[in-house]
């Protein structure tokens with residue numbers, strides 16, 4: 084009996100797919116099972132195919148696989164869309180009494196399970212609950228004790244009143260009973276184990292938001308855009324509890340400028356957007372760097388260019404984040420590789436920003452943003468959060484940073500490149516800051532020596548940070564393996580699972596997941612030690628592979644995916660195997 | 672705040688590079704006097720400026736200041752005021768800066784009604800880029816980029832502000848030092864977004880909207896007995912395109928600024944050394 088269950092509900096946008104899926108995911112997580120969820124969605128509000136997929140196991144799960152064991156299909160299209168993942172013995176739950184599903188027949192080898200979802204929902208108190216009937220049916224199919232749904236239903240409907248919760252519980256039970264009575268139970272080979280573990284279930288955007296609060300972020304300004312909006316929605320209402328504020332700006336230009344203003348006033352401040360918004364913010368990005376303002380700018384990448392495919396996965400903004408903007412702009416680019424890393428790297432981003440008075444790009448991608456995963460709550464250890472505000476100077480220390488005319492020197496060319504910083508309100512610290520080239524007082528200059536001094540000073544901060552901080556990779560697998568795989572962003576989970584498949588095929592790999600895009604670890608030695616180097620990323624041209632080649636002066640192989648869908652573990656294992664086979668064929 | 676602050680304390684030791692006679696001198700002096708008269712000092716004042724001749728103001732004043740990118744000074748001011756409500760925030764820019772590239776931000780800043788002051792040095796031309804038409808240039812104003820005039824209606828910033836439910840809308844003339852100072856001072860004292868459009872002549876590129884022109888044309892609203900709390904009367908004045916008014920055109924005395932509506936009264940710079948004490952509650956929400 085497989086313990087690794089892959090379940091999905093699919094239908095049209097507006098069918099309540101997301102909330103139903105989330106209820107099931109939460110029920111599994113509360114039953115002490117690990118969960119990993121993913122979403123297929125189109126860029127429309129009503130109509131259009133949508134699915135919510137839940138993978139669950141008692142072992143930790145890090146990604147999606149190309150397999151679907153139980154599918155709740157509200158439309159025939161749902162079955163068509165998932166045909167590749169359905170397999171012999173997959174169960175398809177559908178409402179045979181629904182007009183659009185009347186003539187549905189389960190494909191060869193699969194088990195069609197008609198359940199009168201709407202009718203049973205009406206029996207329980209309302210047709211709206213038809214998805215919940217389906218959930219009850221799915222619980223029975225998987226032998227998952229239906230009591231586990233109860234708490235999740237309470238969480239979802241609790242504030243609508245006890246009777247609504249009771250009706251939903253009843254709906255689920257009607258679904259369950261229907262399966263018990265009407266169908267031969269032996270046909271189904273699922274049995275879900277539960278444990279006493281307590282897990283939390285969250286997505287990458289939520290982890291970024293939670294990290295921001297933990298790090299002392301108090302001001303957030305943003306403009307809605309998929310898939311970054313969840314960061315703003317998470318923070319709204321929560322940031323306020325800590326004396327902060329979330330401001331919905333009129334556009335991204337305003338959003339980043341507001342965040343910049345708040346940062347100048349001393350708040351830890353952040354904005355989040357996706358590619359098109361990063362384009363708009365780039366003008367001010369240069370100002371943030373030149374004015375040496377600490378700011379965290381989060382880019383949750385989606386498919387581009389232009390408006391591209393707003394609801395699809397891609398890692399196509401790396402070049403933009405590394406090089407975007409006119410002139411030369413010192414910056415940090417930090418890209419968390421898992422949902423829990425979204426939390427930790429956000430905290431780090433705030434510390435880097437203030438320590439070095441530099442903008443930090445915090446890079447997520449759609450797959451990280453919309454997938455949820457279970458974790459031990461200890462992974463989000465609030466006690467270990469450290470806050471480093473860098474060279475903040477108060478009234479008592481200000482004297483040592485004044486020039487002969489008692490003027491504060493906010494851009495003093497210190498050897499490490501980091502100048503003192505005073506916040507408005509500090510007496511004696513008043514100063515000017517500008518995007519124009521300036522002297523140590525912050526005043527405009529075109530003097531050649533001063534220009535060179537200030538450019539060097541700003542770049543020196545990056546050099547200092549290279550020495551003082553840890554810009555390492557995360558390592559997995561056999562460190563002596565001949566094959567080295569590199570990736571960035573959300574591919575880590577799929578790759579880690581792919582290693583299991585590769586292991587079964589006796590392919591040993593060393594896998595480095597790189598969370599720092601700039602500065603980044605020097606991979607020369609690792610690459611020289613390997614026979615084959617493959618860089619995995621969700622874009623067409625291999626932007627990270629280019630960077631690695633440039634750094635190490637070594638050619639690497641590339642696995643790219645840019646159809647809008649994230650890598651799946653089994654698929655990735657296959658593509659790595661193909662690359663290696665191909666490599667062996669080519670004489671060297 | 673200390674009571675013995677003089678307006679010259681807001682002067683930096685940098686000599687302005689504005690053309691001799693530029694209207695911006697008078698505009699800036701009035702701003703400094705208004706700040707000093709309202710009991711502010713350089714250490715609690717934050718001046719944000721845009722780009723243009725007008726935008727250079729932050730360099731010539733002494734205070735906490737940011738000289739930003741073209742058209743985006745208002746959002747910066749909004750961020751500063753949100754993060755630290757104890758600061759006096761004054762934003763300044765030109766007509767190109769505020770009504771062209773920054774027009775969107777202008778309208779939204781007005782309707783947001785943050786408690787701050789916005790002073791626009793309106794010379795009806797682009798000064799720093801050497802004399803092209805601006806959004807407030809006259810329809811037939813000839814420039815290098817509009818040799819036959821822009822042939823489009825000028826923006827009426829006061830009307831935009833009123834339409835966006837502005838709570839303080841005023842206009843002044845930089846060379847009428849006393850009135851200009853008074854008006855900016857009232858804008859600073861206003862609880863909400865105090866907007867002042869200042870006629871600030873460009874002596875180098877605009878030979879139409881000159882000191883002489885404004886001196887002759889200006890009508891003082893106080894002398895007319897205008898009641899600034901009367902919105903309909905304000906609208907009439909604003910839509911009267913044949914007259915150049917100076918004074919407070921509209922003021923909503925009941926205005927409740929954004930920062931008060933949203934309870935922004937803490938200095939957001941003050942944060943704990945680690946995660947907030949109850950931060951584990953944030954994790955618990957995900958059970």
Ligand SMILES: Cc1ncc(C[n+]2csc(CCOP(=O)(O)OP(=O)(O)O)c2C)c(N)n1
Pocket residue numbers: 722723724725726741764765766767768769792794796797798799800805
């Ligand atoms: C994005 C951008 N576009 C164009 C410019 C060039 N530019 C500098 S000042 C200016 C016009 C300023 O006009 P106005 O705001 O009326 O100010 P004035 O110089 O007249 O005081 C322009 C277009 C710029 N700095 N940035």
Ligand code: SF4
Pocket residue numbers: 688689690692693694695724725794798799872873874875876
């Ligand atoms: S060009 Fe015009 S606006 Fe600019 S400084 Fe000279 S007079 Fe003033």
